[in-house]
Amino acid sequence: MSELIQAVIDSNEKADLRTFASDLRHQEKRYLLKNDILTAFAEYCHNHQKPENFFSSSNLGKLIYYTQEIIREDSNLCLIIRPKIASEEIYRLTEDLTVEQMPIQELLDVRDRFVNHFHPNEGDILELDFQPFYDYTPTIRDPKNIGKGVQYLNRYLSSKLFQDPKQWLEALFSFLRIHRYNGTQLMINERIQSPQQLSDQIKKAITFVSDRPSEEPFDRLRFVLQLMGFEPGWGNTAGRIHETLELLDQLSDSPDHQSLEAFLSRIPMVFRIVLVSPHGWFGQEGVLGRPDTGGQVVYVLDQARNLEKQLQEDLALAGLDVLNAEPKVIILSRLIANSDGTKCNQRLEKVHGTQNAWILRVPFREFNPKLTQNWITRFEIWPYLETYAIDSERELLAEFQGKPDLIVGNYSDGNLVAFLLSRRLKVTQCNIAHALEKSKYLFSNLYWQESDHNYHFSLHFTADLIAMNAANFIVSSTYQEIVGTPESVGQYESYKSFTMPDLYHVVHGIELFSPKFNVVPPGVNESVYFPYTRYEERIESDRDRIEKLLFTQEDPEHIFGTLDDPSKRPLFSMARLDRIKNLTGLAECFGMNAQLQERCNLILVAGKLRAEETTDHEERDQIEKLYQIIDQYNLHGKIRWLGVRLPKSDSGEIYRVIADRQGVFVQPALFEAFGLTILEAMITGLPTLATQFGGPLEIIQDKFNGFYINPTHLEETAERILEFVSKCDMNPNYWYEISTRAIDRVYSTYTWKIHTTKLLSLARIYGFWNFTSKEDREDLVRYLESLFYLLYKPRAKELMEEHLSR
Missing domain, CATH: 3.40.50.2000 (Glycogen Phosphorylase B;)
Incomplete structure (x- = not known):
């Protein structure tokens, strides 16, 4: 039993619990959220002339504080208690104060019955459970560290290196061999044939560069380093090359998470990035204040500019100027033929203030030109996204002259397209939610059938589940976006378990303790937004x-x-x-x-x-x-x-x-x-x-x-x-x-400098993790594809048919 409930029952406040529960049974409301519960308890304290501190300091007051929801069913009360962040306990409280712990499946049934959509004699409902796919991956233990996934992953990887240095040196060696830029080998060449030889050559190279002036450029050292087995990518000067080699040498002898992060962050493995943002009016002028636009457009444009700038800096520091390496960032959005005076009808538009960042607009296929040539709200674009992803793949491959190295989804639709693209291209996928609609619309999952005509939450939330579980890593702007506060449930936390009556039950929708979550807040465009005193x-x-x-x-x-x-x-x-x-x-x-x-x-x-x-x-x-x-x-x-x-x-x-x-x-x-x-x-x-x-x-x-x-x-x-x-x-x-x-x-x-440095570091570290862990995600991806084809697509087809009839 919950310690909070036990403390009440074992004290002289048991009678108060009985009376307060009786009051709730006589309320008109049958489903009480946290504010309702606190209001009802405040009224109880007032009506029964309780001391001032009873509301917050009594055992019953503490129980009420941590109770997130109460559902009244017949004479029983179902209590959903959240004793700490990212944790939930469910109990049934009977009239005689018997307390029974309830499994999550039973709670979902109670919620179904509350909205009169579920009748037990009509058969079982589909259950979605992602927990088994996280059983074999590292998970964070302390809720305080949720959102610090990359720090945890670095510690985990470095401890693995320490436990089995031979296996992990083999992995590092193999990882260094795979990097190329436009067909040119980077990092190490065929002269280094084994991990042991790599270790030996590192020490020779350290001796060589340590004798050179620190500022001596790489191109003067290139020939000698090449003979030792080292290609461009280690640094632009003797001093920078020395630092990078020392980091790898240190990792070989006594690995630690700081050295691992510092070394991986220097490897040039990201040159081409796609930022996916399909739904809105995506333009650089005349779009602020339009529906579905605003903050996300500002965010993505600023991110694109600063990612290009950071990549240019990183590639220069890596010594890739000798290869004329140039990064490219593409914002993938939607071409809108009837663009209402904006440039959203242009296929390609350069991002202002950049050298090689572009907005690439791909149209929706013209299933119904009356709709597809115009803007379509974010709540209605779901039927077009699969074919949009297929068409976008072709366009991206043409623009990049190859595959991208990182795909970043934005918002629910962009994240679903990112999943479809990364699955086909075998590329690292990052998700950025911006906002999860499920948190914004109260009871949106419970009453989805009543609002589906306008909002299509059945498609929306299914897309969210698919994309967030498919992502290699997820970037959130804040900690509480993931798991909320002690008083409130986080946006991602709201997907941990929920019901969509008559459609499916989500028993375990997302692993909040997964190291895929990282808090990386955005910055501000400092050339536009600066103090009024300047x-x-x-x-x-x-x-x-x-x-x-x-x-x-x-x-x-x-x-x-x-x-x-x-x-x-x-x-x-x-x-x-x-x-x-x-x-x-x-x-x-x-x-x-x-x-x-x-x-x-x-x-x-x-x-x-x-x-x-x-x-x-x-x-x-x-x-x-x-x-x-x-x-x-x-x-x-x-x-x-x-x-x-x-x-x-x-x-x-x-x-x-x-x-x-x-x-x-x-x-x-x-x-x-x-x-x-x-x-x-x-x-x-x-x-x-x-x-x-x-x-x-x-x-x-x-x-x-x-x-x-x-x-x-x-x-x-x-x-x-x-x-x-x-x-x-x-x-x-x-x-x-x-x-x-x-x-x-x-x-x-x-600042965007902090943001982009962290984001690129994440891309490299998760790329290394995916390569070295040999984690077989195929079972998870197949499960997600099943949801896509068996749940998402049939409902998307229904919406498409409705569109065609307009």
Whole structure:
């Protein structure tokens, strides 16, 4: 039995448990989530006049705190307890306080019966269980180390080296022999025929290069090193070559994880990278604020630029200038024939500011031109992805003149395409979720049948399961994206077990303790987003133009609202108009607080102004709701709503112009997987208040360099904003203190240099792991293919038939 339950039953609080359970049985709600449970318990404490500390310090209070869900079925209560991160215990509590532990399969049956979709006499339901495929791979033990997969893997590999040096030296030797660039041998040539000979030649080469000037270039040493058996790839100078050889020599004699990571990170094995992002309007101009675009496009473009830059640096340090080695990065996206004035109808477009990074757009096959020539929402593109992957493979092979070395999927659709491509090309696959929709839509798996017509979660979540288990490694922006916090379940954790009634049960959907998970937060484009105090880098004409746009310009086509007093402190937010981004919630919060309206103006940059201009039903609903809120609270003269699409340079200056007026950035999302706009605001020097649900918890240090808000509590959010504004009015230095700390936070932790160095290191280490472990993933991949062909494809075909009928 759970220690938490046992402690209650063994104490004089047993009667309280009985009474509280009885109260729950008489509630109208049969399915209680954590907030519901805490609210019910607070009412119980109040109604029974419990001491103040009973709520949090009693044994029953502790049990309630760790209870994630309660499902009432007849007179029994099903308790899902989460005593620690990434851990779950399930119990049935009867009326007489009998406690029975329940297996996960039984819990899934209870959930099915709750939504009246499952009847035991109708037969069993398909169970998906990935646990057996992780039984033979290394797993992390301590939850604190989840997301540090590469560190764990390095320790594991180096310990293997130590335990069986002969076997692992053989593996290192074989691994060094496989590297080539455009057919040219790298690292070692045929003159070195065995691990022992490699060890001997390393020592000779160390002696040779140690006698040369440290800065002597590789091309002067190349001939002698070649005779010893060493090809380009060890370094660009005698000093760099010496360091690399010493690392390998040290690995041979006394391996440790730092040396292994340092050595593998120097091997030139990544030259060509594909970043897959099919669904959105993927362009460099005129796309900000469109449905399915925004943050992900910014992320991928910045990542592409910085990956190319880091690869150029790495290849130069490896000494591959002698081969004129040039890296290439391709962003694989979708060609949209009716591109609405953007460049999304161009097959190939160079990424601005790069030498060899490109957007390659491949069209969906024209099953129905009325649909496939236009933008298709991310919720509806599933029928086209298999043929898209086949067509993209051909295009990529032509563009690269060979296979890529790494495929990085973005979002659920991109990750599925990455799986299909990597399976066919036998290439390392990396997944980046950005956001997992399952966490954003409450009960989306339980009630999938009711919402499948609009959201197609049956396809979406199946694609997620396939891609996340297929990936060689997964990059998340935050730790809690994987396993949440002590109070909340992580995005990936939500896939550990769940039911989709009448479709399947997921008994074990993902191994959270797998070393495939790595936290690698993105950076900010520092040429666009930089502190407002760098006046010498700002263009005065741009600043004046943006200031008029934000505060005074009249343009009924693109701007709603005229400010009565433009000099008030601006509260600013910028996001697309959908339910999760919750800009309407911020407007309502502002409208409910008269003091806030007296001191501030609300400035919103948010997509379109008119419902009839969008085909996205969520955006349309939010546009209509925002107008209703403005009228309901009479916000005319106090709000500006800009329905504009901005070039990136302008979006950077917008933050700075708001900072010039000592404004505040508010990010009110109901859930935010990471929060790129938060980094953009902070690096420009804008004090930021952001949602406490999701990634901002790890970006902001509350009350030090920013503030958390609970966007579901509008009055409390308004008070929090007002409190900050009031402190700034009383002490003008307070705004500058928070501003300066915000800038420092981003530069110390969230730069693209840190991100790309880590990502490329991961690609090399996981490439080495896949090669040396001889891990046979074929059984897992065959299982995933079965799910793809037997579950995913039939449902995708149904959606295709619906599309063809439109």
